[in-house]
Amino acid sequence: MPTRFLDRYYTPGVAFKRAPLRKAAVLFVATVCLCLCGLLYLQLEQSRRHDLNQAQIASSNLTRAMAQQAEDTFMKADLVLTSLVDWIQVDGFGPALRPRLQKTFARRVLSLEQLHGILLFDQKGQWIVTSFESLPRGPGVADRDYFKFHQQNVTSAAHIGAAIRSRENGEWIIPVSKRINDKNGQFQGVLLAGIKMSYFDQFFKSFSIDDNGSMFMALTDGTLLARRPFVESQIGTSLARNEIFQTLLPQASSGNAMLTSVVDGIVRLFGYRQLEAYPLVVSSASSRDSILAGWYDTAFRSGLIVALVMLGVALFGWVFLRQVRVGERVEADLRKAQEALELIATHDSLTGLANRRLFERALDIEFGRGARQSSALSLIMLDIDYFKRYNDTYGHVVGDHCLAQVARAIKGCCHRKADLAVRYGGEEFAVLLPDTDIHGAMTLAEQIRRSVMDKNISHTGSPTGYVTVSLGCYSFVPTGRDSMEVFIQRADAALYQAKHAGRNRSAVLSMEGHVEALMRSDR
Secondary structure, rough: OOOHHHHHHOOOOOOOOOOOOOHHHHHHHHHHHHHHHHHHHHHHHHHHHHHHHHHHHHHHHHHHHHHHHHHHHHHHHHHHHHHHHHHHHHHHOOOOOHHHHHHHHHHOOOOHOOOEEEEEEEEOOEEEEEEOOOOOOOOOOOOOOHHHHHHHHHOOOHHHHHHOOOOOOEEEEEEEEEEEEEOOOEEEEEEEEEEEEEHHHHHHHHHOOOOOOOEEEEOOOOOOEEEEOOOHHOOOOOEEEEEEEHHHHHHHOOEEEEEEEOOOOOEEEEEEEEOOOOEEEEEEEEEEEHHOHHHHHHHHHHHHHHHHHHHHHHHHHHHHOOOOOHOOOOOOHHHHHHHHHHHOOOOOOOOOEEEEHHHHHHHHHHHHHHHHOOOOOOEEEEEEEEEHHHHHHHOHHHHHHHHHHHHHHHHHHHOOOOOOEEEEOOOOOEEEEOOOHHHHHHHHHHHHHHHHHHHHOOOOOOOOOOOOEEEEEEEEEEOOOOHHHHHHHHHHHHHHHHHHOOOOEEEEEEEOOOOOEOOOOOO
């Protein structure tokens, strides 16, 4: 195998210089530990996201169920009030009708377990008829917000007010009320159905949530109506500054978010939903700690296992480093083997010419040398004419023999030590010529072309009847900012012009990129 090119383009101990083995071992141990930590982080992060995603799904399902239950509860009360208001507005609520109204109210309350009672007030807020057997005593309800609302608004829609204590028995209720008008549309009173807060409390308790979880129902203005856990002092307080009401609800009527509760400061995953039919918002929340309790346990156990593995790797690295000195004894032998591998790696086994790897290294070196010395650098690209036909006619074994013969012809024309003959790929070859201008390149190209012809390699698929080659030449003076790809492309362009002009000839590409000459010397 020729080695004259390696003397110029290969420096043992430089191209394959490596870090000291001890540093490499330390780097390896550190890399393994970092990889283990990275894998642990990815696994735990994926697990955490999965747990949070499952919690979001559960939260969405729970708030959907809460919204449906709340809507059904208020809709039934609304329907009862609507039918009664229609009746009262037609027949009135004179003294003769009041006993009948009382019995009807009582029956309706018994038919709906969520109802605390039904109460009718006149235009001054005084009790007229209730579902209870006796009328409460007192100043009336003219001071209640729901009563004032109906005095000031002519809407016939049901109004849901803030939670209040019943003046009948002190029980917490959520008032659902409707305005009563006379035949002229003038305000005549209010009909109210009280929804037991205990009804929602029992409904909330039917769901399993963690000790720090919470559920609530509020008006759309943020007024808290019901909550689990029930804290009496919080009923009626405003949640308006809660991020659900300030930010999330204006963007979407339902969703999930990890928030810090404004009520107790606990971080929870909140699911929220605004009812379509009524100005109500329901929300359920599970504390972040309860959602991730299993994940925390997994993270601890996984972290412990990874820590033990890392300790084992570190111990192994320590033992390994102690054995490095023994390994250093074979360093010289390894270096020699490395150099031998380099010889194999830089030459084509079939033709004995340099391969593309050595060619690219040589280009890099010669570009730098040419730029420093302002000397011309030339490149000849050539390939065998109609070689596919040759392989199809004679077979690949004979084709390989043909490639070897052409390679010998090329090597026979490269007399200088600096000239580098390369098998560029397939049937294509290259010759790198340092310190050579375009005239010298063209002269050598013609020598190679004639040398191949002189081999008289039979080729029935060629118009000439024997193997010929086409060659493209390009030369320039490197500047230090040149592109190897462009250098090769321009020589290749000259080769293409030679083939396009009829093959079995040499072409020269000028530095401006124009084909300046085509040469052929037919026998």
